Amino acid sequence: MSEPTRAVALAALTELWAQGCPIASPDDRDRLVDIGLRRWHSFHRRHPRNRQPSQEARIRDLVRGLIEAVEPKPRLVGPLVKDYECVAEAIAAAAASPLRQP
Template sequence: MPEPTRAAALAALAELWEQGCPIAAPDGRDRLVDVGLRRWHSFHRRHPRNGQPSREAMIRDLVRGLVEAVEPEPRLVGRLVKDYECVAEAIAATADSPTRKP
């Protein structure tokens, strides 16, 4: 993945942490970004029959991937999923940024 995109995603998660998002903690941030960007960019390969999926579908898929990668018991996440949604939105925004370099 391009380093500017990764750096932007790390900065976005640092901002979420400052705003109180417990999922964006410094000790797990690198892993969240790496897993998140990889999952975001592999969506079409993993879902070839989806045609033109909605951004919401892609965000839901990203949330699921982040939860599965980070949580020891993904089924027990509960309300914490809202924090994963914020993290997913931030990662997706940096991955889709028109200023990023290929």
């Protein structure tokens, strides 16, 4: 993963935290970005049959991966999933930003 992409994702999560998103905590921010970018870039390897996934499908997959990695009991997340969706969208936007290097 490129450092500019990581920096964009970290800045996005910093902004989410400032807006009140409890998932984008400074304590977990680095871990969320690392997990999120790794999950985003491994989508096609994990889903080889889905050659042209929608952005929504990739974000749902990213949300699922973040929840599984962070939450001790993923099935109990409930309404907090909306905050994970915000984090996933921010990471996805960073991964697709023009600063991204191959």
